[in-house]
Amino acid sequence: MELLIGDKVWSSWSMRPWLVLKHTGAPFTETLIRLRRETSEEVRDAAMAAGSPTGMVPALKDGEVTVWDSLAISEYLAERFPAAVLWPADPAARALGRAAAAEMHSGFASLRGECPMDLVRREPAALSPATQENVRRIVELWRDLLGRFGGPFLLGESWSIADAFFTPVATRFRSYVVPLTDHGDDGTAGAYAARLLQTPEYLDWEHGALTDERVLAGS
Ligand SMILES: N[C@@H](CCC(=O)N[C@@H](CS)C(=O)NCC(=O)O)C(=O)O
Structure with a gap:
């Protein structure tokens, strides 16, 4: 199998299935398409x-x-x-996981536009009301699922595709130093975000991203 991906520092869409593929344990090759070029036609x-x-x-x-x-x-x-076991066996848990992944896939436009994924950045940003609303909804969703299934992942014991879809969000919260406790978190959502960024698969992706950055910087 071959997965075409964008630059690991920025390509949040690429990170999701890459993490999922890593979780399968299947061997695969990755082909990098550089996203920052002169024109979008060159990328395409x-x-x-x-x-x-x-x-x-x-x-x-x-x-x-x-x-x-x-x-x-x-x-x-x-x-x-x-x-x-990328989705749980229980149909209700699977349905909620799919709804959460789909909500991420098609929603949170304000957060995505204002806080693009950048794994190198660590700097607070002023968030618009629409982005703050996105953050509140994500905190609410995470707390609901973590409470319902008991954690440590969104659908319970086992990491799932729903967690893959929210891992780029966890990086955004870290990169833009988003105070989740100002948006309805009692610590549960923050701890979950930190947990996502400690999985071996995510750390592998991040290592690749930072190595690539160093190569591009010529050091
Ligand atoms: N809905 C698509 C979105 C994919 C997408 O937007 N990919 C970006 C990179 S993260 C892209 O290829 N952009 C090319 C361009 O902007 O020219 C998915 O989920 O895979």
Whole structure:
């Protein structure tokens, strides 16, 4: 299998299925498409040349099949690798996990626009009311699921695709020093965000991102 991804420092969409694929334990190669180029056409052309039908990343190539879109790739991996238990067996837990991942996939536009993923950054930002509303909703959602299933992950004991979808959010909260306790957190959401950033798979991604940054900086 081959996963086309963008720069690890910025590409939040790429990080999600990359983490999911890592959790399967299956061997794969990753192909990096540089996202910061002169024009968006250059990015699209490079991604298409590498096999992405949309000119965007991520895309997963598995034999004859190419799957684009982070959520579709994650669902494909859940079906292809049932032993990895990427969704829980309980239908209700699975439905709530899917709803949470879908809410992230199609929502939180203000947070995404104002606080783009940047794994190097550690600097507070003034958040607009719309972004603060996004943060409040994420804290509420995390607290609800962690309370309902008992943690340490959103759907209980086992890390799932829902956790993959919120890992880039956890990096944004860290990068922009977002005070979750000002947005309805009693400490539960903050502890969960920190937990996501301590998983071996995330640390592996981060290591790759920081190594790449050093190479680009020429040091
Ligand atoms: N809905 C898509 C979004 C993918 C996406 O927006 N990818 C960005 C990189 S993170 C991209 O390829 N951008 C290319 C460009 O901006 O030219 C998914 O979930 O995979």
